[in-house]
Amino acid sequence: MKRRTVVLQGAAMLASTIVPMPFARRGMAQPLAGRFQERPVSDLTSGGTAGVPDALSAPVFRPEPQCAVTLNKMLGPCHTNDVPIRDDVTEGVTGLPMRVSLRVVDANGCKPIENADVEIWHADVSGVYSGRAAAMCNPDDETVRNAGFLRGRQMTDSDGVANFLTVYPGWYGGRAPHIHLRVLVDDHELLISQLLFDDALNDIIYGQHADYADRQPRDTMNDRDFVFSRSDxxxxxxxxxxxxIGILQASCTIGLAART
Incomplete structure (x- = not known):
């Protein structure tokens, strides 16, 4: 499979149908220009993960951790227990397909951590969570409360990597679009956090992609989200x-602080 096309950052692109990038890749040790080309939003896949091949090219990670924290965020009201180990977490829900790749390393020295238990969960296109969680997560929807979409766990491989096939998350009032993250090592909970998407990318996807464009504009940007400081x-x-193939690749290298 060919290497990725890239989506470049920049507010000027919001008036265009071209998806540029990489977003937030300013810390890369080696330039990625030349590996990628621009492509229109209309070329991105819609409808969910059905048809996405099993074999995808390996994700590219920053060499240094983007996040090195221990228990810095609460699980939140939309977390559920007994989440299954699985690659595709969608359970057939629609949206822009996306592979989320997380590389877990020791924050001191960046040595990969094998067999870390990595869990993710997030809202669907309409901003709703599955499962039996707080009423605010899926109000008055018993069907959704009995579902388990967009939740899953993986054990990291020898390179410290866990991959999930999902869809781009929807937004809901008062929060910037995000994916929740929890990491356990040897049954010790070492990290609870949330990962964001560049505001310019959110504007492009929510404004132009067929699965998201019918919703009202989101009400919270990253630097206005009450959960995070601007430095976060x-x-x-x-x-x-x-x-x-027209799906997104979201990647992050996560440094775990030593267990005390």
């Missing part, structure tokens, strides 16, 4: 690229 935002923003 750069550290916890995904690097996002487009794969040549």
């Amino acid at each position: 935002v750069k550290k916890i923003t995904f690097d996002v690229e487009t794969l040549d």
Whole structure:
């Protein structure tokens, strides 16, 4: 499979149908220019993960951790228990397909951590969570409360990597679009956090992609989200690229602080 096309950052692109990038990849040790080309939003896939091939090119990670924290955020009201280990977490829900790749390393020295238990969960296109959680997560929707979409766990491989196939998250009032993250090592909970997407990318996807464009504009930007300080935002923003098959690749290298 060919290497990724890239989506470049920049507010000027919001008036265009071209998806540029990588978002938040300013810390890369080696330039990625030349590996990528621009592509229109209309070329991005819609409808969910059905048809996405099993074999995808390997994700590219920053060499240094973007996030090195221990228990800095609460699980939140939309977390549920007994989340299954699985690659595709969608359970057939629609949206822009996206692979989320997380590389877990020791914050001191960046040595990969194998067999870390990585869990993610997030809202669907309409901003709703699945599962039996707080009423605010899926109000008055018993069908959704009995579902488990957009939740899953993976054990990291020898390179410290866990990959999830999902869809781009929707927004809901008062929060910037995000994916929740929890990491356990040897049954010790070492990290609870949330990862963001560049505001310019959110504007493009929510404004132009067929699965998201019918909703009202979101009401909260990254630097206005009450969960994070402005200094947090750069550290916890995904690097996002487009794969040549028209899905997104979101990547983050996470440094775990030593267990005390």
